[in-house]
Amino acid sequence: MKNLLLVFLLxxxxxxxxxxxxxxxxxxxxxxxxxxxxxxxxxxxxxxDDKLIFGDKTSKIxxxxxxxxxxxxxxxxxxxxxxxxxxxxxxxxxxxASGTHHLSTRSIMxxxxxxxTYFSSSETEDRILLIxxxxxxxxxxxxxxxxxxxxxxYTADNTTITRKIEHSQNGLxxxxxxxxxxxxxxxxxxILCYQSNANGEAKSSIIxxxxxxxxxKEMLVQQIELIKMAxxxxxxxxxxxxxxxxxxxxxxxxxxEELTRVFGI
Amino acid sequence: MKTWIxxxxxxxxxxxxxxxxxxxxxxxxxxxxxxxxxxxxxxLKRVVLQIDEDPPKxxxxxxxxxxxxxxxxxxxxxxxxxxxxxxxxxQFFTILKKHQKLVRFTICDVFLKGVSENxxxxxxxxxxxxxxxxxxxxxxxxKVEKLDIEVPNAIADYxxxxxxxxxxxxFQDDNKPTIPVYMYEKLEKRAFSYxxxxxxxxxxxxxxxIIIDYQIRSHELFEQGEYPVVSLSDxxxxxxxxxxxxxxxxxxxxxxxxxxxxxxxxxxxxPGTLILLNVYLTLKSGYHLITWxxxxxxxxxxxxxxxxxxFPKDDDVKxxxxxxxxxxxxxxxxxxxxxxxxxxxxxxxxxVLILTLYINLxxxxxxxxxxEWSKNQFKTWVIELxxxxxxxx
Numbered sequence: 001m002k003n004l005l006l007v008f009l010l011x012x013x014x015x016x017x018x019x020x021x022x023x024x025x026x027x028x029x030x031x032x033x034x035x036x037x038x039x040x041x042x043x044x045x046x047x048x049d050d051k052l053i054f055g056d057k058t059s060k061i062x063x064x065x066x067x068x069x070x071x072x073x074x075x076x077x078x079x080x081x082x083x084x085x086x087x088x089x090x091x092x093x094x095x096x097a098s099g100t101h102h103l104s105t106r107s108i109m110x111x112x113x114x115x116x117t118y119f120s121s122s123e124t125e126d127r128i129l130l131i132x133x134x135x136x137x138x139x140x141x142x143x144x145x146x147x148x149x150x151x152x153x154y155t156a157d158n159t160t161i162t163r164k165i166e167h168s169q170n171g172l173x174x175x176x177x178x179x180x181x182x183x184x185x186x187x188x189x190x191i192l193c194y195q196s197n198a199n200g201e202a203k204s205s206i207i208x209x210x211x212x213x214x215x216x217k218e219m220l221v222q223q224i225e226l227i228k229m230a231x232x233x234x235x236x237x238x239x240x241x242x243x244x245x246x247x248x249x250x251x252x253x254x255x256x257e258e259l260t261r262v263f264g265i
Numbered sequence: 266m267k268t269w270i271x272x273x274x275x276x277x278x279x280x281x282x283x284x285x286x287x288x289x290x291x292x293x294x295x296x297x298x299x300x301x302x303x304x305x306x307x308x309l310k311r312v313v314l315q316i317d318e319d320p321p322k323x324x325x326x327x328x329x330x331x332x333x334x335x336x337x338x339x340x341x342x343x344x345x346x347x348x349x350x351x352x353x354x355x356q357f358f359t360i361l362k363k364h365q366k367l368v369r370f371t372i373c374d375v376f377l378k379g380v381s382e383n384x385x386x387x388x389x390x391x392x393x394x395x396x397x398x399x400x401x402x403x404x405x406x407x408k409v410e411k412l413d414i415e416v417p418n419a420i421a422d423y424x425x426x427x428x429x430x431x432x433x434x435x436f437q438d439d440n441k442p443t444i445p446v447y448m449y450e451k452l453e454k455r456a457f458s459y460x461x462x463x464x465x466x467x468x469x470x471x472x473x474x475i476i477i478d479y480q481i482r483s484h485e486l487f488e489q490g491e492y493p494v495v496s497l498s499d500x501x502x503x504x505x506x507x508x509x510x511x512x513x514x515x516x517x518x519x520x521x522x523x524x525x526x527x528x529x530x531x532x533x534x535x536p537g538t539l540i541l542l543n544v545y546l547t548l549k550s551g552y553h554l555i556t557w558x559x560x561x562x563x564x565x566x567x568x569x570x571x572x573x574x575x576f577p578k579d580d581d582v583k584x585x586x587x588x589x590x591x592x593x594x595x596x597x598x599x600x601x602x603x604x605x606x607x608x609x610x611x612x613x614x615x616x617v618l619i620l621t622l623y624i625n626l627x628x629x630x631x632x633x634x635x636x637e638w639s640k641n642q643f644k645t646w647v648i649e650l651x652x653x654x655x656x657x658x
Contacts (some may be wrong), residue, residue, distance in 0.1 A: 152452040
């Protein structure tokens with residue numbers, strides 16, 4: 001009888017013990033949760049058996065679990081399924097994010113944004129919020145100097161306009177002149193291109209297509225302060241969520257890192 | 266000499282060896298031979314034989330602060346210095362304080378020197394947390410440095426007894442505890458005292474220099490992912506309730522920069538915070554205590570050793586040359602085996618080199634009476650000595 005009870009208890013605890021949860025803390029690119037058919041969001045709790053569909057090869061999510069720590073799941077490890085989608089089952093693709101550590105000290109600067117993913121957003125239909133004259137860090141694999149640079153191309157007044165994006169050592173600088181013509185600020189889609197120069201041979205490539213929404217920092221600061229004042233909650237996370245919603249709906253996508261860096265939220 | 270007298274002398278001599286052993290074990294010094302022995306026996310015990318049991322992973326949460334940095338202006342010069350982001354620390358400790366009854370202990374290996382605009386925020390968030398400790402250090406004048414933010418603190422000078430964290434001094438000035446001692450006293454409800462020139466743990470004699478038992482090793486954290494390691498920024502993204510219930514409840518929270526604060530150990534490069542945690546785990550296992558079992562083990566082993574070395578079988582026979590190389594190797598081997606056994610059962614290594622030299626010197630003096638001394642004999646002996654030690658022919 002005792003043995004039967006033991007077997008029952010073991011079976012019960014095995015079957016009904018709560019599965020490890022994986023909380024999403026970072027998303028790069030577009031990642032769909034197969035179970036809900038909706039994009040994965042920061043803060044979502046995933047199960048080990050959840051299937052993820054990655055938008056492209058550069059997509060990635062990071063998650064933390066109470067029992068296992070931090071993990072990265074990238075599209076690199078995903079397999080192409082019968083529909084041609086990059087599919088990964090969570091538990092089979094968990095790679096410890098702290099796999100390597102360096103003895104030397106590392107720069108505390110951010111590694112920079114990946115332009116292919118930063119300048120695209122399904123949530124805002126590719127409207128990207130850019131802060132006027134605030135440098136946007138780009139990952140170092142994109143060299144920035146006189147021969148290697150980003151430029152935008154768009155059509156206005158039946159003319160194709162090409163303009164080089166200014167840069168500093170901190171990243172790309174978006175000014176008013178970049179997206180203005182004689183008839184005023186442009187409203188159409190622009191093409192972001194990168195020109196590289198290797199061994200004296202210049203080569204351009206299209207990086208992304210997006211709708212630029214250029215806003216001054218001062219204007220955004222005023223709006224952020226207003227939202228904070230009007231907010232019912234004192235919880236900073238909730239306030240940040242309200243601000244992000246406002247910016248995404250009324251302007252365009254901006255990364256959480258940029259919000260923290262520029263506005264300290 | 267009667268056999269029982271030989272055994273009696275050996276038994277009494279065992280106490281001399283025991284006192285020498287305790288003296289050397291408790292000092293800061295160690296030697297190359299000791300390091301090699303400790304390294305290989307540790308690897309044998311923990312990696313090859315795997316007779317150690319890892320502490321449960323559900324008991325710990327490691328928070329890596331390597332990516333949560335901020336800049337503050339240098340105090341007495343132009344430029345900035347990098348510190349851990351105190352605003353984020355304050356945000357975390359505010360959550361922790363709210364749920365502190367759930368948390369077993371927090372070790373935050375962040376040296377709070379230098380002034381930042383978030384200091385008062387951090388101070389207020391830590392104020393009221395009972396089971397937490399921050400590190401402090403000795404300054405150049407051997408005085409404990411006063412932190413710029415008032416928080417509970419203990420010594421974290423990894424003042425090591427030898428190269429590569431072979432030994433760790435629990436009390437470095439005989440008064441102020443180190444972080445592992447502080448944790449041990451708080452978590453295990455123990456109390457250290459220092460009387461009669463000795464350290465006592467709940468009135469039990471304790472060593473002050475201990476060999477660290479690496480129960481959680483660096484590769485188990487970062488390569489094998491056996492214990493949860495998260496970054497502070499990742500954690501703070503989650504709602505407070507989830508942080509408290511899923512990540513903090515019933516755990517020891519270990520916070521530090523696991524990327525830059527790295528030190529060489531017998532198990533390879535290891536974060537300083539993990540070394541401190543392993544010292545605490547060594548204390549928790551009671552490996553610092555001098556037990557009756559260890560004393561009896563050593564006295565028995567030393568009695569046999571003394572009998573073998575001091576009273577060999579042919580000790581009544583006159584000899585022309587006193588052999589020294591064979592006995593030296595035998596004694597070194599015996600003590601090495603004894604040291605490994607002592608480590609396996611009690612986690613205390615004994616000093617091989619010093620005891621080997623001592624016992625062979627005593628043995629040589631005793632054997633002198635057996636030598637048939639003559640002028641030629643003495644001349645031969647001096648020539649051998651010169652060739653052996655000064656390499657002159």
